[in-house]
Amino acid sequence: MAGTPQYIRNLNENLIMDALINQGAMSRADISRQTGLSKPTVSSAVEHLIERNLVKETGRADNAQGRKATLIQFNETAYYVCGVDIGATRIRVALADLNGQIVAYAAYPPIIRDMHQEQESKESKESQQSNGSQVSNESSERSVLLLLHGYVNQMLQKSGLEWSNIRCIGFGIPGVVLPGSGKIRRIVEPLTGMESAFSRDALARAFPCDVILDNDVNLAALGEYRSGAAVDSPLFVFFSIGAGTGAGIMVQGQLLHGLGGMTGEVAEMLLENGSRLEDVLSADGLLHLAKLQGLALGLKNSNELKDSNEVKESNEVKESNEVKESNEVKNPNHSDAFPFSAEGVTGDNTDEIADGMQTLTPEMIFEAARSGEAQAISVIKQYSRMIALALRQISTVLAPELIVLGGGIGGNGDVLLPLLKQIAAEQFPVKPQLICSALEERAVVTGAVQVALQRTLLNLQQGESEE
Numbered sequence: 001m002a003g004t005p006q007y008i009r010n011l012n013e014n015l016i017m018d019a020l021i022n023q024g025a026m027s028r029a030d031i032s033r034q035t036g037l038s039k040p041t042v043s044s045a046v047e048h049l050i051e052r053n054l055v056k057e058t059g060r061a062d063n064a065q066g067r068k069a070t071l072i073q074f075n076e077t078a079y080y081v082c083g084v085d086i087g088a089t090r091i092r093v094a095l096a097d098l099n100g101q102i103v104a105y106a107a108y109p110p111i112i113r114d115m116h117q118e119q120e121s122k123e124s125k126e127s128q129q130s131n132g133s134q135v136s137n138e139s140s141e142r143s144v145l146l147l148l149h150g151y152v153n154q155m156l157q158k159s160g161l162e163w164s165n166i167r168c169i170g171f172g173i174p175g176v177v178l179p180g181s182g183k184i185r186r187i188v189e190p191l192t193g194m195e196s197a198f199s200r201d202a203l204a205r206a207f208p209c210d211v212i213l214d215n216d217v218n219l220a221a222l223g224e225y226r227s228g229a230a231v232d233s234p235l236f237v238f239f240s241i242g243a244g245t246g247a248g249i250m251v252q253g254q255l256l257h258g259l260g261g262m263t264g265e266v267a268e269m270l271l272e273n274g275s276r277l278e279d280v281l282s283a284d285g286l287l288h289l290a291k292l293q294g295l296a297l298g299l300k301n302s303n304e305l306k307d308s309n310e311v312k313e314s315n316e317v318k319e320s321n322e323v324k325e326s327n328e329v330k331n332p333n334h335s336d337a338f339p340f341s342a343e344g345v346t347g348d349n350t351d352e353i354a355d356g357m358q359t360l361t362p363e364m365i366f367e368a369a370r371s372g373e374a375q376a377i378s379v380i381k382q383y384s385r386m387i388a389l390a391l392r393q394i395s396t397v398l399a400p401e402l403i404v405l406g407g408g409i410g411g412n413g414d415v416l417l418p419l420l421k422q423i424a425a426e427q428f429p430v431k432p433q434l435i436c437s438a439l440e441e442r443a444v445v446t447g448a449v450q451v452a453l454q455r456t457l458l459n460l461q462q463g464e465s466e467e
Contacts, residue, residue, distance in 0.1 A: 006463070012037055012045045014461045017054060020074040021099070025058060027069035046072055053078045054460065076101070080161060081456050082152055082169040083448030085216060086111060086198060088190040088243035089408065093151050094445045095159055100226070100453050104159050105442070108151055110190065111144055141197040145206040152207070166209045167456040170448035172216035173198050174244050179261050182213050188244040210459070212451050216240075217264060218255050219447030220406055220437070221248025226450050229404050229438035237400045238437075239266075239391065242407035245278040247394065266390055280386055283362050283409060290365055290379050366412045384419035388427075391420065395430040406437035 015035045020026060023034060032042045049055040056075045060068035076099040085092040091111055095104040152169065156162065175187030175195070182200025196202060200213040221238035224230040230238070230250070238248040247264035249256045256263040267278030279285055368376035391403060405413060405420075413436030421434055437443050 009045065009048070010461065010463045012041055013049055013054075013463075016042065016045050016049065017074060017461070020055060020072065025071040025073040027071055029069060031072065074098070079167045079456065079460075080165050081167055081449060081452035082155075083172070083219075083445040083450075083452060084148065084152065084169060085172045085219075085444035085448060086148070086174070086191075087216065087444070088174055088188050090441070091148070091151060092441065092445045093155055094442070094449050095155055095161075096449045096453065098453065098456065100449060102442075102446070102449060104155050105445070106151070106155055107441075111147060111194075140194075141202065144194060144197040145202060148203075149206055163208050167459070168210040168212065168452040169203075169207055170212045170214070170219070170450070170452035170455075171198070171203055172214060172219040172444040172448045174216045174246075176265060177213055177215050177261050179257050185260070190243060210452075210455060212448075212455055214255075214448075214451060215246065215248070215261065215264075216444045217246035217248040218257070219248070219445075219451065220439075220443035221250050221404075221447065222255060222450050223439050223443045223446030223448075224404050224406075224437060225250050225253065227439070227446060228443060229435050230402055233402050235398070235400045236402035236404060237264075237394055237398065237432075238404045238406055238443075239394070239410060240407035241281050241387070241405070241410035243283055245281045245390075245407075249398065249400075266394065269390060269393065271386070271389070277390055281383075281390070281409075286362050286365065286379075286383055286409065287360060289383055290360060290376075293375065293379050293382075295360070295365065295368075295375050295379050362409050366415055369415050380415055381419060384416055385423065387416065388420055388423040391424070391434075392428050395424075395428055395432055399430045400432045402433045402435065404435055404437055406440070406443055411437060411440055 012035075015037065016031055019031060019034045023030075026034065028039065028042050028046060031037070031046070032039045035042070037045070046055060050057070054075055055072050057070050058073045059071050076097040079098060080103075081096050081098075083094045083096065087110065089110050091108040093106050093108070094102045096102045152166075153163075156166070173184060173187065174191065175198070176185040177183075177200075178185055184195040184199055187195055187198070191198070198213075200211060203213060204211045217238060217240045220240060221230070221236075224238055225233065225236070230236045232253075233250070235251050236249075238250075240246050240248070245267045247266045249264050258264075267276060269277040271277065271280060280289075365376050365379060369380045394400070395403070405411070405416065410416070417434055417436065424431055424434060439446050
């Protein structure tokens with residue numbers, strides 16, 4: 001309660017910790033001058049913080065006269081936090097100290113692949129009972145959580161830490177997280193069916209520390225704001241394109257979640273032909289577009305692309321005359337921007353295209369565009385016009401200063417940005433700066449670390465037990 005001795009002590013200790021975090025090591029006298037607290041109050045508070053292991057004495061001050069003062073420093077290794085990015089194609093885990101410095105990082109295969117491998121032998125032994133489906137679901141959930149727990153535990157062991165050193169874990173999930181309950185309402189296709197396993201309650205039961213769960217793109221936006229491409233930007237959008245499509249919106253350093261956690265769910269935007277934006281811009285959407293343009297035939301043999309002696313520098317895509325010709329830059333509101341028809345795909349080559357699609361990947365398409373392959377450049381140009389449509393609508397509504405592209409596909413800025421910037425310059429009523437993620441694949445896990453760190457520091461400031 002405000003005004004009680006405990007409250008006053010916590011307030012004084014928080015002032016001292018904030019000063020040490022912001023200014024670095026200081027003497028007790030320096031702390032007194034910095035905070036305005038009396039020297040006896042500082043001495044008493046520092047002693048209690050030392051007992052709590054939150055600050056430590058380190059070395060001597062370099063004062064010119066008198067006895068050298070003992071320096072006090074925030075103990076960033078008193079506890080640690082974790083960030084976990086539960087991605088559709090990778091699981092990423094990071095360990096950080098109380099300064100937010102990432103001290104260990106690892107990437108693992110996608111959770112579904114490992115889960116299926118682990119479950120194959122079990123499922124073959126399960127009896128065909130009436131409740132067999134429920135038993136299988138519960139077993140799958142336990143398997144997923146054990147796998148995640150094992151990843152974090154492996155990192156702790158390699159770092160010489162125990163679970164008692166971890167105060168909080170932040171999880172990022174490619175789905176809609178309900179702000180109040182922590183339940184997952186929708187999740188990207190590769191993880192469909194695992195909503196229960198990834199809910200906040202399920203994670204809290206599996207991990208012996210505080211747990212925070214949020215949408216992965218929201219956390220990527222936070223990561224870029226704290227230490228990436230959008231540091232201190234007052235209003236920006238992180239636009240992620242990969243297995244799914246989403247946007248994280250930050251205003252004055254605060255993430256927007258909105259009704260039901262749906263802020264930024266641009267996947268549900270509809271194009272003029274009725275297609276969902278995610279269906280068009282996701283990795284599957286790009287591959288579908290390439291299929292319709294017959295690109296799968298040209299790139300079916302990926303070894304030919306890799307071994308080609310005619311690979312050109314990526315700036316040839318940027319400087320391409322085809323890109324510069326204004327008549328090639330279609331109005332993103334025009335129906336020509338949505339080339340989803342079977343035109344040009346004949347019955348004679350449909351089967352061959354389908355075979356090629358089994359080996360074609362978004363990475364191959366972008367590499368072909370960088371190599372100057374005309375058909376790949378054509379596909380990327382059409383794809384960019386559809387990205388531009390989404391960015392135009394976002395820019396018109398929010399008028400952000402900055403849009404940061406990220407995700408497995410959005411990170412190909414050397415190819416996409418020249419096209420998008422030209423369209424934006426010519427046709428956007430609001431023209432935000434367009435850049436790519438500085439954190440790249442670590443954006444989500446960096447944001448997850450940050451939310452875990454914020455929660456931990458808040459709990460420590462409130463004087464929660466560190467036992």
